[in-house]
Amino acid sequence: MKLIFEKSRPGRRAADLPASDVPPVDLNDAIGEKYLRGDLEMPEVAEIDLVRHFTNLSRRNFGVDLGFYPLGSCTMKYNPKVNEDAAALPGFAGLHPAASESFAQGNLELMFSMQRLLSHIFGMAEFTLQPAAGAHGELTGVMMIKKYFESRGEKRGIILIPDTAHGTNPASGALCGFETVTLRSNAEGGVDLEHLESLMSANVAALMLTNPNTLGLFERGIEKVAALVHGKGGLLYGDGANANAFLGKVRPGDLGFDIIQLNLHKTFSTPHGGGGPGSGPVGVCAKLADYLPVPRIAKKGEVYSWSDNYPQSIGRVRSFYGNFAVVVKAYAYIRSLGAEGLRRATEMAVLNANYIKEKLKPHFDLPYDRVCMHECVFSGSRQAAQNGVHTTDIAKRLIDFGFHPPTVYFPLIVEQAMMIEPTETESKETLDAFCDAMIAIALEASQNPQLVKDAPFSTPVARLDEVLAARRPDVTWKKQ
Ligand SMILES: *Cc1c(COP(=O)(O)O)cnc(C)c1O
Numbered sequence: 001m002k003l004i005f006e007k008s009r010p011g012r013r014a015a016d017l018p019a020s021d022v023p024p025v026d027l028n029d030a031i032g033e034k035y036l037r038g039d040l041e042m043p044e045v046a047e048i049d050l051v052r053h054f055t056n057l058s059r060r061n062f063g064v065d066l067g068f069y070p071l072g073s074c075t076m077k078y079n080p081k082v083n084e085d086a087a088a089l090p091g092f093a094g095l096h097p098a099a100s101e102s103f104a105q106g107n108l109e110l111m112f113s114m115q116r117l118l119s120h121i122f123g124m125a126e127f128t129l130q131p132a133a134g135a136h137g138e139l140t141g142v143m144m145i146k147k148y149f150e151s152r153g154e155k156r157g158i159i160l161i162p163d164t165a166h167g168t169n170p171a172s173g174a175l176c177g178f179e180t181v182t183l184r185s186n187a188e189g190g191v192d193l194e195h196l197e198s199l200m201s202a203n204v205a206a207l208m209l210t211n212p213n214t215l216g217l218f219e220r221g222i223e224k225v226a227a228l229v230h231g232k233g234g235l236l237y238g239d240g241a242n243a244n245a246f247l248g249k250v251r252p253g254d255l256g257f258d259i260i261q262l263n264l265h266k267t268f269s270t271p272h273g274g275g276g277p278g279s280g281p282v283g284v285c286a287k288l289a290d291y292l293p294v295p296r297i298a299k300k301g302e303v304y305s306w307s308d309n310y311p312q313s314i315g316r317v318r319s320f321y322g323n324f325a326v327v328v329k330a331y332a333y334i335r336s337l338g339a340e341g342l343r344r345a346t347e348m349a350v351l352n353a354n355y356i357k358e359k360l361k362p363h364f365d366l367p368y369d370r371v372c373m374h375e376c377v378f379s380g381s382r383q384a385a386q387n388g389v390h391t392t393d394i395a396k397r398l399i400d401f402g403f404h405p406p407t408v409y410f411p412l413i414v415e416q417a418m419m420i421e422p423t424e425t426e427s428k429e430t431l432d433a434f435c436d437a438m439i440a441i442a443l444e445a446s447q448n449p450q451l452v453k454d455a456p457f458s459t460p461v462a463r464l465d466e467v468l469a470a471r472r473p474d475v476t477w478k479k480q
Contacts, residue, residue: 001060001460004043004053014047060460062404063273068430070356072375072407072419073166073214075244075266076273077349079329083269086332087325097320101305108304111321112297114331115281121334121342122240122260123253124283130293130322134241137261137280138172138208143314144259144284144291145206145235146176151291151312154233156205162191164215164411169208169239178205185413189215189368191225200232210239211255212246214411214419215368216353216375226256235259235288243267244423245350245373248343258285268330279326293317348424349374352431356422359435363442367414374423380416389445389452391416396463397444397455401437 045053062069069076087093091106101108115127131137142159149156159173162183170180181199186192191209207229211219219225229236238252238260244267252260264279265272272278284292294313295306337345350373357366357376365379380391395405395418407419422431445452456462 001056004045004050005041007045007049007053008041008043010044012044012046012049014045014050063271067402067404068422068426068434069404070406070420070422070434071404072216072377072421073241073410074273074407075241075263075374075421075423076404077244077269077423078425079269079271080333080336082336083329083332087328092328093325097324105304107324108297108306110331111324111327112299112304114327114334115297117331117334118262118281118283121247121251122243122262122283123251124257124260125253125286126289126292127281127283128292128296129279129281129327130316130318131261131280131282132318132323133276133278134239134261134263134266134280135168135172136317137263137282138168138239139175140280140282140293140314140317141237141259141261142172142176142178142206142208143317144282144288145237146178147291147312147314148235148288149205154202156203156234158201158204159237160196160199160204160207162209162213163413164189164213165208165210166214166239166241169210173208183207185213185215188220188370189213189217190219190221193221193224193228196225196228200228200234202232204229204232204234206235206237206259208237208239209257210242211252212242212373214242215377215414216242216245216372216419216421217368217370218245218373222255230256241266242374245346245375247346248339249346253283253285259283259288264326264330269333270326270329277323277326279323279330295321345424346374349422352422352424352426353420355428355431356420356435359431360420360438363439364418375419375421377411377414378418378420379414380418383442383445384416387445387449387452389449391418393452393455394418394438394441394445397441397452398437399456400458401440403434403437 064076064078095104095107111129114129118127119125131140157179159178159180160183161169161173161180163185173180183199184192184195209219209225211222213219226236235258236256238257240252240260240262243262259282261280261282264270264281290310290312291314292310293316294308294310296310298305298307334342353372353374353376357372360378365382367379368377380394383389383394391408395408398405409417410419411417441452
């Protein structure tokens with residue numbers, strides 16, 4: 001496919017503007033050379049070329065509006081379009097972020113209500129909506145943990161992280177200057193309590209725990225985990241990326257979590273992928289509330305205002321007030337489902353994952369064979385050992401069947417991992433079609449392994465050097 005620059009012809013236009021009726025000004029004189037680069041290429045195309053170019057590009061991509069997207073840990077549920085309508089309302093989309101409080105009362109009310117809703121759903125005392133993604137929420141949370149112990153005059157240098165954790169957990173700890181120590185999982189995929197007990201000391205600031213964890217398994221010993229951490233004065237941090245597994249069923253605050261980050265773009269139905277925008281609110285128990293980022297929203301009578309008057313706060317973590325439009329979409333989603341709808345979403349998400357787990361169990365290794373939550377983790381070890389077909393090959397072959405592959409090679413403790421998260425929004429027919437494809441690929445792997453290793457056949461490009469693409473992206477274009 002040609003670049004839009006290659007389709008460019010001098011003078012061609014997508015829109016005709018009327019002739020200017022004001023005297024021309026040389027912008028280079030007015031604002032200086034640095035704003036107007038003479039060497040900056042601009043494509044010149046007609047409207048039809050423009051529409052076709054981007055429509056064709058979009059058809060080379062894959063999204064949840066095109067097909068099943070069981071990318072584990074990412075919760076690629078369908079995003080109802082009414083959420084977009086809500087976020088596009090002129091009062092939300094058109095308000096300038098620097099507008100005064102008196103012009104922003106409705107927006108402030110929405111944010112305030114959202115904080116109260118999230119506090120209620122997750123059993124926390126307070127929430128901030130500032131962080132722009134899950135990882136950013138983690139960073140915010142760990143900054144608060146650090147400040148909490150500093151203000152108490154306690155020197156704690158360690159954060160414990162289970163070996164199943166998402167890579168952003170140790171990264172967040174390290175960014176704040178903590179040493180991160182790996183906590184082992186036990187044979188049934190939960191926290192090894194003896195190992196935790198041996199690691200807990202007055203030097204441990206927090207345990208960062210994902211529950212259900214990235215194996216899709218609920219932490220059976222969660223109360224004991226909380227008691228062990230709290231017993232040594234530590235804090236229990238919850239990575240809430242997997243919240244789709246327990247909405248309306250259990251509240252992290254009630255389980256003993258002191259602080260938790262959410263991923264609104266995952267759990268609460270906002271289009272995501274490709275880098276954003278997202279929203280990673282952080283909820284805290286009462287004793288951590290003073291450390292939340294500022295400004296915070298205050299409500300006096302019926303009037304909302306911003307307040308910076310929290311001397312213990314970690315300060316600002318984001319310009320303005322976070323990704324407001326994402327918050328509006330998540331709010332619309334929560335309000336349209338209601339308490340019963342959220343609970344039902346979780347029940348269906350868990351049912352769907354278990355359905356897939358049971359259907360695929362005879363065909364792929366299942367290292368942790370117990371009832372799962374919203375996702376299940378298989379291993380491609382059998383296919384790798386018997387046929388030399390690896391999880392990458394299975395993932396690539398799935399594309400030919402019209403499905404987005406599951407998350408692969410994560411969590412790290414499962415060899416040849418395939419982490420499948422169907423979400424609640426998929427029908428039984430879709431789940432069956434996906435399972436049929438997986439079973440067909442398992443058969444191909446044993447009968448014609450080379451076919452699977454050469455896949456995909458249906459895409460514009462097949463196997464790319466993903467490392468090179470990430471490390472040395474080539475985004476240059478030279479005019480011929
Ligand atoms: C997605 C995810 C994160 C990071 O969230 P982002 O919004 O992508 O920054 C952290 N932990 C887990 C378990 C996740 O699945």
